[in-house]
Amino acid sequence: MMIMEIQIKELRASIANKEILKGINLTIKQGEFHVIMGPNGSGKSTLAKAIMGYPKLKIDSGDILVDGKSILGLTTDKRAELGLFLQFQNPVEVEGVGFLNFLHNVKRKSEKKDVDIAQFMKEVNETASTLKMPNGIVGRSLNHGFSGGEKKKAEILQMQVLKPKIALLDEPDSGLDVDAIRVVAASINRIFEEQKLGMLVITHYNRILSYMKPDFVHVLVNGKIVAEGNSALIKEVEENGYDSFMK
Amino acid sequence: MQEKVDYVKTILEEAPEEQNELYKRRFIKIDFENFGKDNATQSVQDPVAFAKELEKGANVSFDVVMSPTHEEIRKSGIAKIEELKEYEGMYGRSEDKAIAFSSSTPGKLLSIEVPQGTNQNCNILAFSTNEILNARVKINVRRDSSLNVLIYSTSMQDSATLNSILNEIYLEPYSSVEVNLINNQCGMCSAVSYSKIECAANSSLKFNAIHSGGKVLRAKTEINASGNAARCNSNELILGSGSQKFDITTKIINNAEHTETFLTSKAALMDESLCILKGFAEIGEHAENSKSYVSERGILLDKTARIETIPGMGISNNNVKATHSSATMPIDSELLFYLTSRGLSNEDAKTLVVSGFFGSTISQIENTMAMQLGEGVIREKMLTKDVATTPKATLHGIWNANAMRSADDALLEHYKYR
């Protein structure tokens, strides 16, 4: 099996003339588990969106490569086709569009063939149940009226079904209660083990990290990666905060 | 023909009954310059063949076919077509120039009588060739009976003409009616679509209108809950593309005790299309304990599209519940980013958003043929961006609200945690 690799090289990007990413270098391979931590507004979500081709973001210099080829010219849907997946920090509500039907169709599109309904629903049911999603919720409109935590779980459910090669998870833990954090972390771990995907998890909290074993930890401050290491770095952040990384 | 054209030219320019200054200023004029001209080179299609082709492609069947040169009643025992020189009916002549035109010009009157205590259906195809269609439809629904009617109004391709329909509908006490009106004329055709509906005591009305066609479309609807406890529900969908212009005025009136009137208008506009939505709620002095609800919503799918919502309200009774809301916005770019991040193209994502936006309206249509036809019109238009397309029955996809619903059902069968 070909292992997918994303390389971010000296990436500088801005929104509305304000530079947000100030020279990012990062490589994620399928099978690797990365964590990014950083203070509010440091550019974590922007980095994830940049990988996915966020239209409002202007890439000023640098490159994003997938398997050696630049993806900067690709639209967002084409990047998804390559096997990239972004779990949104704030998933958008889509009125009138059934969650199940949406997911089924998107899945069909990504597999380029018909998807057996019974098998598809088996996977949905099992995942919804391990995620402890409330009954009836996936029968509703996509994210419409979902609580913050339900939205996060629904994103993980989509990830499970769509089977990306590299997934960017933007705060899978925010808005979750203590029990839900454990449940979601367990699901993420299981998907990571089963699907052997590459993962970049963005988070503020150590709580979810106590259930996770990332291979690499990066600290993003003010648009730059200021520290990198293994899970020991998490402890350092926990003890000293981000101040010690700022100059 | 030329006489008619000249007459229309002078007559349809303004609607004198629109006294409200704001309404008057937002009035889309119909340009009559091309009526009857561009078609000189066009071969006239055979109306019968046209109807058959449409029925086959869209998997529908019509009980009544009306066109300028040909009309037939295929099945329905409740319908009758008369030649009429003049006709006023519910409409006062002075009320509107379009009405004055339509009622004073010879044309066809389709009258439908629903006998007491019966349940009836009638699907009507009304279309203009390169001649003006001047149709009048009069429906009378007797006590304790029900009617479901579809009026699909369209034009032959490239016919630069006028397609005019006046509907007049009367609901007797305890009757129930669903009207489905679909306007899908070609981009050279001007369309005038007026409906006046009166609902007697304890009757219930559902009026669903899908306005998608025409170079310029003027629709005017007046729904009057004139009998105690009448319930009227009006749902309008407007889908514009190219340089289409829509001038939509809808008035709901509570004129008796315990009446309920609801108006929901939704417009989705692409390209440089323009829609002026005028929703007006009037509550008469005898409308004690009544409810009135108006909601106007719009989505702009392109930066050049424009919508103006002009709500109005006139309340002459204090003991009523009346709400009014309007909201228009460009399609949310975050929403598009979200949907495309799952692998949908930008166009598919827009189509999905529109089908979701319109979905709740489409799915409450009881007449399956009307529902499928309406969906087909919307879907084809989203896919092609053409002003008017011929709806096809077979397409299946994420943007098909019907396919969506049946797929949802199929999926839900396997869904354990309902």
Ligand SMILES: Nc1ncnc2c1ncn2[C@@H]1O[C@H](COP(=O)(O)OP(=O)(O)OP(=O)(O)O)[C@@H](O)[C@H]1O
């Ligand atoms: N669409 C936008 N328009 C203008 N500014 C933006 C936009 N999106 C992000 N920004 C700005 O970019 C900076 C980085 O935002 P980003 O969302 O990437 O931060 P973050 O690290 O994810 O923060 P948090 O931990 O709060 O989620 C912030 O200053 C934010 O205000």
Ligand SMILES: [Mg+2]
């Ligand atoms: Mg963020």
